Amino acid sequence: ExxxxxxxxxxxxxxGLLASKKANIRSIQVIGVASSLLSGAFIMTDGNFGFITxxxxxxxxxxxxxxxxxxxxxxxxxxxxxx
Numbered sequence: 001e002x003x004x005x006x007x008x009x010x011x012x013x014x015x016g017l018l019a020s021k022k023a024n025i026r027s028i029q030v031i032g033v034a035s036s037l038l039s040g041a042f043i044m045t046d047g048n049f050g051f052i053t054x055x056x057x058x059x060x061x062x063x064x065x066x067x068x069x070x071x072x073x074x075x076x077x078x079x080x081x082x083x
Contacts, residue, residue, distance in 0.1 A: 006040035045081040 013033045017025055 002040050002043050006036050006043065010036035010040065041081055045077060049077050049080060 010033055013029070013036060017029055017033060
């Protein structure tokens with residue numbers, strides 16, 4: 001979904017915004033580019049977070065399993081999403 005939808009869509013929308021005049025740019029167009037970038041960020045974060053926290057990835061040799069405590073998973077996911 002990232003490679004064929006979110007990133008290409010954001011590139012096409014951003015290039016369209018950059019090619020247009022400032023007077024013709026509407027806020028809904030900027031929101032569209034931002035939502036494409038945010039959806040890509042969410043998909044990447046969710047994939048990384050799922051890989052780190054799952055019990056089914058190369059158990060018991062997975063060096064990343066268990067390094068995120070259960071009580072701070074939401075804040076860790078938010079941090080990964082923002083950065």
